[in-house]
Every structure is written in C-alpha cells, then in structure tokens.
Amino acid sequence: MKEELATRYEPSTFEQRIYAAWEEGGYFTPVVDRDRPKFSIVIPPPNVTGRLHIGHALVNTLQDIIARWKRMSGFNTLWLPGTDHAGIATQMVVERKLAEQGISRFELGREKFVEKIWEWKEQHSTEIKDQLTRLGASCDWTRERFTLDEGLSRAVRYVFVKLYEDGLIYRGIAMVNWCPRCRTAISDIEVEFRERNGKLYHVDYPVEGTDRKFTVATTRPETMLGDTAVAVHPDDERYKDLIGKYAILPVANRRIPIIGDAILVDPTFGTGVVKVTPSHDKNDYETGKRHDLPQLQVIGEDGRMTDAAGAEFAGLDRFDARKKIVEMLREQGFLVKVEDHLHNIGVHGKCDTDIEPMVSRQWFVKIEPLAQPAIEAVRSGAVQIVPQAWEATYYNWMENIHDWTISRQLWWGHRIPAFHCPNGHTSVSMEDLAHCPECGAAVAQETDVLDTWFSSGLWPFSTLGWQGAGHDKTPELDVFYPTDTLITGFDILFFWVARMIMFGLRFTGKAPFSQVFLNGLVRDEKGDKMSKSKGNVIDPLDVVNEVGADALRFTLAIATSGRDIPLGKSRIAGYSAFVNKIWNASRFALMHIDVELKNAGPIDRDNLRTVERWILSRINSATAEVNKQLSLFRFDEASGALYKFFWHEFCDWYIEMAKPVLLGRHGSDKDRALAKRVLLEIVDRSLRLLHPFMPFVTEEIWQKLGGVEPSIMIAPYPISEEVLDDPEAERLMNAVKAIITTVRNVRAERGFTPKDRFKLYIRVSEPRDANFFRDNAYVLIELARLTEVSVEGQEPEGAHHDIVEGFPIAIEFPEKQVSQEQLDRVRREIEKSVKELESLDVKLANEQFVRNAPPQIVAGAQARQAELRARLEKLQQNQ
RNA sequence: GCGGGGUUAGCUCAGCGGUAGAGCGUCUCCUUUACACGGAGAGGGUCGGGGGUUCGAUCCCCUCACCCCGCACCA
Numbered sequence: 001m002k003e004e005l006a007t008r009y010e011p012s013t014f015e016q017r018i019y020a021a022w023e024e025g026g027y028f029t030p031v032v033d034r035d036r037p038k039f040s041i042v043i044p045p046p047n048v049t050g051r052l053h054i055g056h057a058l059v060n061t062l063q064d065i066i067a068r069w070k071r072m073s074g075f076n077t078l079w080l081p082g083t084d085h086a087g088i089a090t091q092m093v094v095e096r097k098l099a100e101q102g103i104s105r106f107e108l109g110r111e112k113f114v115e116k117i118w119e120w121k122e123q124h125s126t127e128i129k130d131q132l133t134r135l136g137a138s139c140d141w142t143r144e145r146f147t148l149d150e151g152l153s154r155a156v157r158y159v160f161v162k163l164y165e166d167g168l169i170y171r172g173i174a175m176v177n178w179c180p181r182c183r184t185a186i187s188d189i190e191v192e193f194r195e196r197n198g199k200l201y202h203v204d205y206p207v208e209g210t211d212r213k214f215t216v217a218t219t220r221p222e223t224m225l226g227d228t229a230v231a232v233h234p235d236d237e238r239y240k241d242l243i244g245k246y247a248i249l250p251v252a253n254r255r256i257p258i259i260g261d262a263i264l265v266d267p268t269f270g271t272g273v274v275k276v277t278p279s280h281d282k283n284d285y286e287t288g289k290r291h292d293l294p295q296l297q298v299i300g301e302d303g304r305m306t307d308a309a310g311a312e313f314a315g316l317d318r319f320d321a322r323k324k325i326v327e328m329l330r331e332q333g334f335l336v337k338v339e340d341h342l343h344n345i346g347v348h349g350k351c352d353t354d355i356e357p358m359v360s361r362q363w364f365v366k367i368e369p370l371a372q373p374a375i376e377a378v379r380s381g382a383v384q385i386v387p388q389a390w391e392a393t394y395y396n397w398m399e400n401i402h403d404w405t406i407s408r409q410l411w412w413g414h415r416i417p418a419f420h421c422p423n424g425h426t427s428v429s430m431e432d433l434a435h436c437p438e439c440g441a442a443v444a445q446e447t448d449v450l451d452t453w454f455s456s457g458l459w460p461f462s463t464l465g466w467q468g469a470g471h472d473k474t475p476e477l478d479v480f481y482p483t484d485t486l487i488t489g490f491d492i493l494f495f496w497v498a499r500m501i502m503f504g505l506r507f508t509g510k511a512p513f514s515q516v517f518l519n520g521l522v523r524d525e526k527g528d529k530m531s532k533s534k535g536n537v538i539d540p541l542d543v544v545n546e547v548g549a550d551a552l553r554f555t556l557a558i559a560t561s562g563r564d565i566p567l568g569k570s571r572i573a574g575y576s577a578f579v580n581k582i583w584n585a586s587r588f589a590l591m592h593i594d595v596e597l598k599n600a601g602p603i604d605r606d607n608l609r610t611v612e613r614w615i616l617s618r619i620n621s622a623t624a625e626v627n628k629q630l631s632l633f634r635f636d637e638a639s640g641a642l643y644k645f646f647w648h649e650f651c652d653w654y655i656e657m658a659k660p661v662l663l664g665r666h667g668s669d670k671d672r673a674l675a676k677r678v679l680l681e682i683v684d685r686s687l688r689l690l691h692p693f694m695p696f697v698t699e700e701i702w703q704k705l706g707g708v709e710p711s712i713m714i715a716p717y718p719i720s721e722e723v724l725d726d727p728e729a730e731r732l733m734n735a736v737k738a739i740i741t742t743v744r745n746v747r748a749e750r751g752f753t754p755k756d757r758f759k760l761y762i763r764v765s766e767p768r769d770a771n772f773f774r775d776n777a778y779v780l781i782e783l784a785r786l787t788e789v790s791v792e793g794q795e796p797e798g799a800h801h802d803i804v805e806g807f808p809i810a811i812e813f814p815e816k817q818v819s820q821e822q823l824d825r826v827r828r829e830i831e832k833s834v835k836e837l838e839s840l841d842v843k844l845a846n847e848q849f850v851r852n853a854p855p856q857i858v859a860g861a862q863a864r865q866a867e868l869r870a871r872l873e874k875l876q877q878n879q
Numbered sequence: 880g881c882g883g884g885g886u887u888a889g890c891u892c893a894g895c896g897g898u899a900g901a902g903c904g905u906c907u908c909c910u911u912u913a914c915a916c917g918g919a920g921a922g923g924g925u926c927g928g929g930g931g932u933u934c935g936a937u938c939c940c941c942u943c944a945c946c947c948c949g950c951a952c953c954a
C-alpha cells in the first residue's frame with residue numbers, strides 16, 4: 001500500500017471531509033432492534049438562543065467520548081440530539097433584537113411575535129448543528145428533536161392534563177417571584193441571590209392618640225406605601241399595651257392597626273417592630289393571611305407604582321419612588337437614620353432584574369408526591385449520581401422542595417391547555433375546546449405558557465415518540481428507553497435532572513437513565529468564571545479553527561476529573577502538541593509498515609523479541625486502564641493513560657528501540673518483519689483507543705492502514721487480553737530503560753556530550769538474564785550511546801558504580817573527569833539513601849511493626865533494606 | 880445559619896493508610912533522516928495549622944483558619 005500521510009498535521013484539511021463521510025455512511029444512526037445490546041444517551045438540548053459556548057463544547061465532547069466508546073464496544077448506540085425552545089431566554093433575545101428596530105412585542109401582537117421567534121429558531125438550530133458537527137459529535141441527526149415539535153407538544157399536553165386530573169396541578173392565588181422586566185412569574189430556583197450594598201432606612205411611625213412612636217427599619221421604603229399593619233411581638237413588654245391601637249403611616253397618612261405576631265417578629269432583633277406589607281413581601285403576605293389584613297398593591301407588574309400608591313407616586317419606577325419617599329420622609333422629619341447595609345437581593349437569573357414578590361393567580365405543580373419516588377430512585381441506586389458528592393445536594397433540595405410555579409406570562413412556549421368561560425369555570429383538555437363543558441358558554445384558552453423545564457423534563461421519552469396513554473409504546477421507546485447515561489452540568493441538577501427523574505418515574509414507571517455524570521464549570525486558567533465582561537471567554541469554534549477539534553476535545557477530556565475545569569490557551573496548545581505527536585509517530589510507522597491491516601494476519605507471538613513483547617504488554621495495560629476509567633467517568637485518567645502510553649512509552653522508548661531493527665542496522669529480515677507487524681498492531685490499537693477522544697485525526701490516519709471496516713468509528717474498541725500481559729518482559733525492559741537513563745544522567749552530570757561513548761558493565765547472576773542483555777546489547781548501545789556492553793567481566797575500579805533495578809552496573813569513562821557538581825550529587829544521593837536506610841532499620845527493629853504490619857509490607861521493607869545497603873556500597877565507590 | 884466541596888512542586892490538578900505524582904512553566908545540553916508542536920537531563924513540596932487513632936497518616940477521626948459552591952435568610 002504505502003499510502004503516506006501529509007508531512008504536516010493540518011486538521012482543517014480533513015476534519016469536515018471526514019464528518020461528511022461518517023454521516024453519509026449512516027454510522028450515527030442505530031438500528032431499531034431490541035435483540036442487540038443498546039446504549040442510549042440524550043443531549044441536554046441547548047437553548048436556541050444563540051451560539052454554543054465552551055461549556056457546551058465540554059458536555060458534548062464528554063457525551064461523544066462515551067457514545068463513541070460504547071458504539072465501538074459493540075453497543076447499538078443512539079445519541080439523540082435536539083434543541084430547547086427556552087421560553088424566557090429566547091423571547092428575551094428576540095425582543096431585544098426587535099427593540100433595536102424600535103418595535104415592541106406588544107405592537108406586533110402575540111401571533112406575529114411568535115412567528116418572528118420561529119424565524120430566529122430556524123436560523124439558530126442550524127447554527128447549533130453546524131457547531132456540534134465541527135466538534136465531531138456523533139449524533140443521530142435523523143432523530144433531531146425540538147421541544148416545540150408537534151409530538152413533544154402532545155406529550156407536554158398529556159402530562160399537564162394527567163397531572164391536573166390527578167390533582168397534582170392546581171391553579172391558585174399566591175405570592176410568587178415576579179420579574180418586572182420580563183413581566184412574568186418565575187419559579188423559586190430561577191431566582192438568584194446577589195450580594196449588594198444597600199441602605200437600611202429607619203423610619204418613625206407615630207402611634208395614634210399618643211405621643212409615642214415606633215421606629216421601623218426597612219431596606220425598601222417604597223413598599224411602606226402598601227403597609228397595612230405594624231407588628232410587634234405579643235409578649236413584648238415594651239409594646240404589648242399598644243396592640244389593637246393604630247399607627248399613622250407617614251407620608252400616606254393612613255391609619256394602620258398594630259398587631260401582635262409571634263411568628264413574624266423577633267423581639268430581640270432591631271427595634272422589635274416590623275412594618276407589614278402583605279402585597280410585597282413573602283413573610284408579610286403570610287402574616288396578612290393570619291390576621292386577615294387587606295392587601296394593597298402599590299407596585300405593578302411593570303415595576304412602576306400603582307394608583308394605590310397615591311397620586312404623587314403613581315407611574316413612578318419603583319427605584320425612583322424609593323428616592324422620592326426617602327426625600328419626603330426626611331423633609332417631614334420621619335427619617336431617623338440611614339445605615340449602609342450589605343444584603344442579598346433576589347434577581348431573575350436570566351436578566352438580572354430585581355425580583356418583585358407579587359400576589360397573582362398562577363398554575364402550580366404539587367411536587368411532593370413526585371419528589372418522594374425520585375428520592376427513592378437515587379437512594380436505591382436505580383439512578384447513580386457521579387461524582388457521588390452531588391447526592392447529598394440532591395437529597396437536600398428534594399427533601400425541602402416547594403411547589404413548582406409552572407405558568408409563565410409569556411408568548412413563546414407551550415400554551416397551557418386550560419379553557420376559561422365567563423362563568424368562572426376552568427376546563428383542562430387534551431383537545432381544544434370551544435364551549436364550556438359545564439355551562440356551554442364560549443371559552444377562551446389560558447394565555448399563560450408553561451415553564452420551559454416542564455417540557456425538557458420529558459425529554460428522554462418525549463423525543464422517542466412518547467405522547468402518553470395510547471402513544472407510549474413506540475418501537476424507539478421499546479429499544480432505547482430508559483436511556484443509560486446522562487451527562488450534563490451540575491448547574492441544572494434541579495432545573496432539569498431532578499424533574500426528568502420525577503416525570504420519568506411518574507409517566508413511564510422507570511427512571512429515565514441509570515447514571516448521571518455531572519460535569520464542572522469551565523473556568524479560565526486562573527479559576528475565574530468565563531464571561532464576556534471579563535474578556536476571558538474562549539469560543540470553541542475559534543479553537544477548532546486554530547488547532548482542530550481533536551486538540552480541544554482531548555484538552556477538555558483530560559481536564560475533567562469531576563470538578564471545575566480550568567482551561568487556558570496554553571493548556572490547549574500543550575495537547576495540540578500531542579495530536580501533532582500522534583500524527584508524526586504515525587507517519588514514521590507508515591514509512592515502515594508495508595502490509596495492510598486486513599492482510600496482516602495474526603502476530604507470531606512465539607518468536608517475538610522481548611522489546612515487542614514489552615510494548616504489547618504495555619498497550620494491554622493501557623487498554624485495561626482506559627476501559628476501566630471510562631466506565632467510571634474519569635475522563636482525565638482515561639485520556640491521561642493514553643497520553644502516557646503513546647508518548648512516553650511508545651514514542652519515547654519503543655520506536656527508538658525498534659529503529660535499529662526497522663532501519664536494518666540490527667537483526668534478521670525475520671526480526672524486521674515481526675517488528676513491522678507489531679508496529680502496525682500498536683498503531684492500529686492506539687488509534688482505536690484514542691478515537692473517542694480524537695475522532696478526526698485517528699480516522700484520517702487509520703484510513704491509511706487498510707482495515708476491514710470502512711471507518712474506525714465502527715471498528716471494535718480494544719479490550720485487554722490476558723495473553724498479552726508479560727511481567728517478565730516488563731521486568732527486563734524496566735531494567736534496560738533505567739540503565740539507559742542512568743547512563744544519560746551520569747553522562748550529563750560529568751560534563752560529557754552525547755557524542756562521547758563509554759563501555760558499560762552489567763553484572764548478572766541468572767544465565768537467562770545474561771542472554772537477554774547479550775541479545776539486547778544493541779538497544780543499550782544505541783540509546784545510551786555506548787561503545788560496548790559487557791555482561792561477563794569484573795567491573796573496573798574508578799568507573800561509576802551503581803545498582804539499577806537490581807543489576808549492579810559500572811560505566812567506564814575515558815578519564816577521570818569528575819566535576820564538583822557530580823561529587824555533590826553523589827553526596828546528596830548517599831545522604832538520602834542513608835536517611836532512608838536508617839528509618840528502615842528503625843522500622844524493622846520495631847517488634848510492633850514486624851508483628852502488626854501485613855507480611856508483604858514487611859518483606860518489601862526488608863528487600864528495600866538489602867537493596868539500599870548494596871547500593872550504598874556501590875555509590876560510595878564513586879566518591 | 881444549614882449542607883457540600885476545597886487547601887499537595889512557581890501554575891493547574893491527580894493520589895487518599897505502607898518509600899511524595901502528572902501536565903504546564905523554569906534551568907542546562909542536543910538541529911540524531913517521524914516530530915524543535917522535538918529529544919535528553921536537572922532543580923523544585925515540613926501534602927493549610929494543631930490535636931487524636933495506628934506499628935505507621937498527605938490519606939481515617941476531632942478541631943481551628945482561610946477559599947469556593949448550593950440552600951435558607953432578620954425586618
């Protein structure tokens with residue numbers, strides 16, 4: 001064959017071509033066959049809001065590694081891709097874009113606006129697919145799904161209706177988190193807390209009919225316009241006589257009752273008096289219900305003051321109103337003092353707007369009955385969370401879970417299938433209604449849509465065709481559900497993972513996956529979060545264009561231990577050097593390999609030299625390691641094992657050791673043929689092992705090897721074979737490597753150059769070891785640059801003496817040329833050995849140790865003691 | 880406040896009961912026909928502090944300090 005690789009590694013010349021060939025080959029699409037072992041995984045659907053960032057690159061790389069590994073390991077593998085409509089997020093970006101043209105969504109109207117979003121969606125889901133393609137993601141694009149697809153929407157509707165019928169969805173009035181910017185309710189977990197420097201305002205409230213007054217403290221003085229009571233602790237001696245009387249609300253000049261409430265008021269905190277604003281504070285809302293207080297809404301849905309706030313304030317933005325009321329309080333003498341106050345403000349995570357607690361009518365999921373089985377699923381091990389530390393977080397949240405606000409006052413999303421009639425009846429239905437089933441009046445559909453996460457919670461089964469009773473047995477569900485592994489960021493453990501488990505158990509009777517791997521956050525090299533404002537963002541596509549997808553993927557994999565991932569350009573550069581190394585080592589191999597893989601035949605193991613037996617043993621050990629670590633989601637260990645094997649064992653040692661034979665400087669034709677066969681074997685296995693991590697470069701090279709399969713991605717993944725393990729070859733080659741290192745080391749320290757050659761003496765006691773060193777003397781001679789190797793004679797005096805891996809050696813130098821540096825080094829070496837020997841002596845003299853420690857530890861210590869004694873003696877000759 | 884995680888070489892991190900590891904960076908030497916995105920070698924750590932358990936602790940337990948991240952928050 002002799003098809004050569006390009007001299008330089010240039011990923012841009014082949015990556016896209018290769019992806020197209022995979023897609024054309026249909027390798028991403030599994031067969032729908034329940035008799036084959038399957039592996040299925042669903043993508044965490046990216047939002048259609050925009051481009052993929054480095055976090056997406058990470059999670060999709062990890063999924064692809066697992067998918068490709070499983071596929072090559074013989075599993076009928078489905079990786080199902082798709083995107084999420086991402087209600088608020090998408091509506092926000094489109095609104096912002098329209099705002100640039102001076103258009104508001106209200107001008108357009110609901111229908112037109114939603115049309116605009118669909119246009120946006122079409123454009124971006126194509127872009128997302130392109131990006132995943134550039135990354136090498138082996139997704140089955142024939143099964144791409146979108147959360148607003150017809151089938152998925154039917155699934156959403158079914159789940160809503162069923163939960164309503166089961167009494168687990170209800171509509172009611174409650175205090176919810178309101179985002180005045182997005183003008184919608186949001187759920188508790190969408191609120192993020194930001195630490196902020198604020199002010200604590202102390203305000204006097206006079207008590208009616210007396211000259212007494214209370215001082216209350218508040219961070220939000222504008223809400224006092226909505227106060228409908230002042231509360232003290234019922235047992236507080238200072239104030240209990242005032243309960244039942246009235247206070248005069250400053251500025252508004254309203255009478256408000258003074259109430260006693262033991263739950264709201266902590267008498268030891270502050271002044272022991274609390275203003276009560278039932279419409280704008282969660283605790284006050286509860287207090288209001290307890291005392292039957294009126295609600296006075298002074299802040300509207302748009303964050304502006306209402307008419308109820310008074311003519312002077314109506315229409316003012318809530319923050320402007322704050323300034324104004326503070327000014328008025330000051331002028332009228334009610335403002336006692338203003339203090340700096342550090343506190344946490346709840347903001348809407350999507351837009352950073354301060355949340356306004358707001359009483360409104362919303363839809364909720366009664367969550368506890370769903371949470372209980374989901375807790376049990378993790379506790380029983382039906383769902384395993386990796387790293388396991390996240391389980392505690394999961395339980396903590398699930399056990400203290402609150403009802404889920406699922407209605408959103410948005411236009412983009414699944415419209416709630418409820419129908420209201422003028423007579424106050426509400427009907428929930430799978431099919432659209434025109435008339436009220438109770439009274440026959442015309443109905444109008446609920447205008448609210450569902451929280452995005454309501455539909456993503458169904459993703460693992462809705463994407464496989466599930467639509468509820470009567471539509472819950474598609475062939476795809478039968479074969480691929482439940483899925484096996486879920487890989488996603490820990491930040492959506494509650495938003496998404498927990499909800500999928502709850503919905504999956506409730507509606508399919510099965511947990512939607514058996515393992516969850518939660519990956520960390522990608523940070524910059526200093527450990528800071530990546531953000532546009534900091535300017536430390538790495539765009540995955542830029543990296544792919546610069547160094548190729550394989551280098552990016554490998555870097556992400558080797559950085560993934562389960563915690564946060566520090567990623568810098570220099571780190572990526574380091575691993576792009578590794579890809580380059582693979583390219584060049586393969587080029588070297590291809591220069592010598594002269595038979596195609598499919599014609600190569602089995603390796604003649606009986607006639608292999610130790611060097612070849614050694615490298616086969618090493619790759620076998622790396623193979624076992626990679627398979628094991630991947631099954632544990634230790635992407636760092638798996639990729640690290642390959643890095644170490646390929647670079648530091650195969651390239652640094654094996655190729656150099658094989659060169660004399662391959663280049664015809666040593667050995668017979670038969671030796672050469674065997675070396676070539678093993679070289680082919682190692683390259684083939686290495687590429688297959690590496691393929692899940694670097695799909696493109698491995699395919700490009702592997703195509704030159706002439707394998708049976710049309711693509712490496714459907715070639716079998718190597719598994720370790722006991723027959724390849726060779727401890728004897730490892731023992732001998734370890735000695736050879738260590739001796740070579742020692743010679744190089746001593747050469748450098750004595751100031752010789754690599755051109756200077758010496759004679760090496762090795763003392764061997766076993767005849768077979770002597771034979772080994774005689775047969776492999778050429779390896780030592782070439783790699784350690786020696787004149788000759790003697791295994792017979794007595795070592796000369798004045799040479800450098802040492803014991804390496806149990807073999808006493810001596811290096812004969814042309815003349816005594818010992819530098820001070822060398823003498824110092826020998827002295828330090830001896831000191832170190834003496835110290836270690838002393839501690840071993842003490843240890844072995846300790847009866848407790850000998851009695852209690854495991855026998856193999858004691859034996860090891862004794863062996864080490866003997867070795868050190870012998871080595872010390874040798875080293876002392878060098879002084 | 881409650882829960883979780885962290886503190887190991889200049890940097891980023893593995894290891895987690897039996898002699899301190901990797902990558903990157905630093906220093907020295909080498910253009911040896913796969914690769915200078917290379918090769919060879921070197922230096923560098925009292926494993927956050929203090930107790931305890933153990934024959935033996937970076938690793939287990941307790942405690943303190945500092946740093947992250949959730950959750951809940953007192954007006």
